[in-house]
Amino acid sequence: AQKITQTQPGMFVQEKEAVTLDCTYDTSDPSYGLFWYKQPSSGEMIFLIYQGSYDQQNATEGRYSLNFQKARKSANLVISASQLGDSAMYFCAMRPTGNQFYFGTGTSLTVIP
Amino acid sequence: SAVISQKPSRDICQRGTSLTIQCQVDSQVTMMFWYRQQPGQSLTLIATANQGSEATYESGFVIDKFPISRPNLTFSTLTVSNMSPEDSSIYLCSVTHRQDSYEQYFGPGTRLTVT
Numbered sequence: 587a588q589k590i591t592q593t594q595p596g597m598f599v600q601e602k603e604a605v606t607l608d609c610t611y612d613t614s615d616p617s618y619g620l621f622w623y624k625q626p627s628s629g630e631m632i633f634l635i636y637q638g639s640y641d642q643q644n645a646t647e648g649r650y651s652l653n654f655q656k657a658r659k660s661a662n663l664v665i666s667a668s669q670l671g672d673s674a675m676y677f678c679a680m681r682p683t684g685n686q687f688y689f690g691t692g693t694s695l696t697v698i699p
Numbered sequence: 700s701a702v703i704s705q706k707p708s709r710d711i712c713q714r715g716t717s718l719t720i721q722c723q724v725d726s727q728v729t730m731m732f733w734y735r736q737q738p739g740q741s742l743t744l745i746a747t748a749n750q751g752s753e754a755t756y757e758s759g760f761v762i763d764k765f766p767i768s769r770p771n772l773t774f775s776t777l778t779v780s781n782m783s784p785e786d787s788s789i790y791l792c793s794v795t796h797r798q799d800s801y802e803q804y805f806g807p808g809t810r811l812t813v814t
Contacts (some may be wrong), residue, residue, distance in 0.1 A: 619802075629807065629810055630808055631791060677742070687803060689743075
């Protein structure tokens with residue numbers, strides 16, 4: 587079975603602090619991709635970061651990094667130096683072989699000034 | 700990456716009517732998908748839009764309710780037919796450039812409200 591789990595429905599972080607958003611996944615496919623998307627209140631889905639299952643190093647994109655622990659099947663997103671504009675919904679997603687994307691239920695992040 | 704536009708950005712429709720949503724990409728893409736996001740929920744894949752042939756629908760979605768067209772590599776439409784309030788959602792178009800590419804990009808979405 588393919589499944590993505592985000593256990594934090596809501597998170598708060600102080601501006602300029604770092605925050606970790608949790609994501610665990612389940613798949614029997616040996617090859618898969620893991621993604622994080624940001625969805626502001628406007629509704630668009632903004633691609634943040636990607637990690638391939640065979641990638642040796644954790645992915646980083648600016649202030650975003652993905653803490654990939656394959657044995658634990660986790661792909662947590664770390665946002666460093668939080669900004670007010672980071673307040674949004676964050677979705678973890680997985681794409682095993684094939685076209686289907688599996689999305690988690692999302693985490694609502696609020697950055698406090 | 701790809702620049703994706705959707706029309707309309709939002710609409711309010713009456714029960715029983717139909718709405719066609721357009722998705723335009725600025726470059727040729729291999730795969731085009733349509734997703735639905737109901738209020739407060741995650742994204743659910745409706746179907747894969749195939750160029751020149753019938754779309755491939757996921758379980759729970761049927762062509763009569765969500766007819767899809769894809770006449771070329773840069774354009775697709777999704778129609779929501781005989782709408783009911785339960786169809787109130789954000790509908791998102793997404794694309795990948797290559798069949799073996801894991802990267803998937805989303806359009807800005809169409810926010811539909813059915814009264």
